[in-house]
Amino acid sequence: MSATPPHPPFDPELAAALARSAMPATITADMIPARRSAARGITDEALATLGLGAREVRIAGFEGGGVDLTVVEPTEPSGVGFLFLHGGGMIGGDRRAFPALLLRWASELGAVVVGVGYRLAPEHPDPIPVEDCFAALEWTVAHTAELSIRPDRLVVAGTSAGGGLAAGTALLARDRGGPRIAALLLTSPMLDDRDRTVSTQQIDGVGVWDRTSNVTGWTALLGDRRGGDDVSIYAAPARAGDLAGLPPTYLDCGSSEVFRDEDVAFASRIWAAGGRAELHVWPGAFHAFDSIAPDATLTKQAIAARDGWLVRTLAEQHPRSTEAENTTAAGAPAPGTGTGS
Template sequence: MTDTLVRPPFDPELEAALTVLREQLPATFTPDLIPVLRANPLTDPEALQARMAALGLTRRDVIIPGYLGDDIVVTVIAKERHTGTGPGIYHTHGGGMIIGGRMDGVEGFFSAIDRHDAVLVSVEYRLAPEFPDPYPVEDCYAGLVWTAAHADELGVDPARILIGGGSAGGGLSAGTALLARDRQGPALFGQLLMCPMLDDRDATVSTQQIDGIGVWDRGSNVTGWTALLGDRRGSDDVSIYAAPARATDLSGLPSTYIDCGSAEVFRDEDVAYATKLWEAGVQAELHVWAGGFHGFEMVPHATVSRAATAARESWLDRILGS
């Protein structure tokens, strides 16, 4: 490998939007920017609440025991008229392991909640570097255990819980699914991994291609993984639950959906994870969207963004409607 690998081109509509995004986001997320990024929430709470009200969705916050019994919060979102038992969606938010909160990314599931009368539980796992591995994934697992244990009162069928998240949340969903498998924990019937952050080793072609460009470049990725793992990043002392790309046996995992862009750091590790799932006999669907940078659906009007959303909604309809 060289440091000057040619990357796939950005989709023209997305590349035009990148010019605007560059005025709002740094090219590389460095450790000193973490407090600044946390001070600027990714989601507008008032706009989100208005969207929920328009769809007839309610929310409530619950304090539950997280890793080591410490208090963490989950938010439960459901239709106002939810009755009986429906599918459950357990959500782990993105943010590179260092930023974000439990309401970031939930809107992507609103239409599925509406169509399938699903109940969503989103977990406020603790962030690195203040709470390094294993806090984030163990908090996520604790929230999943709570969700399954309280399925009756939530109106959730415990045999139909789906886990999902984007970016770091995708990696945490994958790690939580591995924990659930290995600890004989809650049985998941699907995992939705959107551009998941899976590999701490900084060794793929795509991580070298996306350096100083796009959104969440190689330097940002190193920042996130170092915050989570410290000096262990890239060493042999990293668990498969922190970095699921390190897992050699993916058997026994639930039906999986993975997507990413062709021009993002996570492309190669996501494709490799899908391949490992197929090798293990797991049903998996993979989409690599041409010209997509990381999180490209933040440009919702772009044709490729609309196609990616439609494909994901189709998968959700198939699995939640089964």
């Protein structure tokens, strides 16, 4: 067996934060129960300190199974909405594990956020998670008036596994003729089950969510189909042959994480299809660096880039966007709960 190829060095500030954290590099199947029990989302009390309210809704997901949603509502909604799909490697996570930036957009921009409690693998394998997310998209679009969301300002956002599910949901919406999505925000999306890229080989036993973790997550979702020919593009969007017709898409990742190469390839194929994508690869960043090191210089740069993309995207679609929207990028991240893989 060949030696693990060296990975790009971690940013020193991020490496110091990683050394202080309790986040393991490797997740195996026997660790799934502990990962789930450790998942904690933001409480109603913490949301209230940001001027936000929350309510719980249960909808019918794939084949009638129940899917829980958390609807976060500002005092004065602006018409902007986010359907948020949490991380957790397909095997864990919490619908209330909202990134700090998303909570700031809710608090300062007046965005409504719908967090989706899609059902988890391995108990609920593919296609259940992505179909649950699509059901949540359909529900949100059907209730935009009640939610004070403008149908042309609904963004689907996801991080890690949630980023892959967001891309899969967007492909389902494209291929089923709707609902319309205004934009996609994909933070370190988990897109490819095949374990063939250089970055999957490099990130082995180091960082956060390494190669073994990735195999654990994809195997839970796909079982014996992982890496084979019988995997749909909605489960593993990196397999899509045609990425035309996707909404404007933002992708970012670290140079030192498993998902780097599949994320770069996904953005490149959106461009090749004539689509719109903005891609950032943060040098020396590992997976979930922004939640582990929220005050790091690189994290602040990543937050500013996401801020800028949102403001530009909304302004391009709606030239008369408010002054508040155009000044949001200058704000500092609000306290919140980040997500991992």
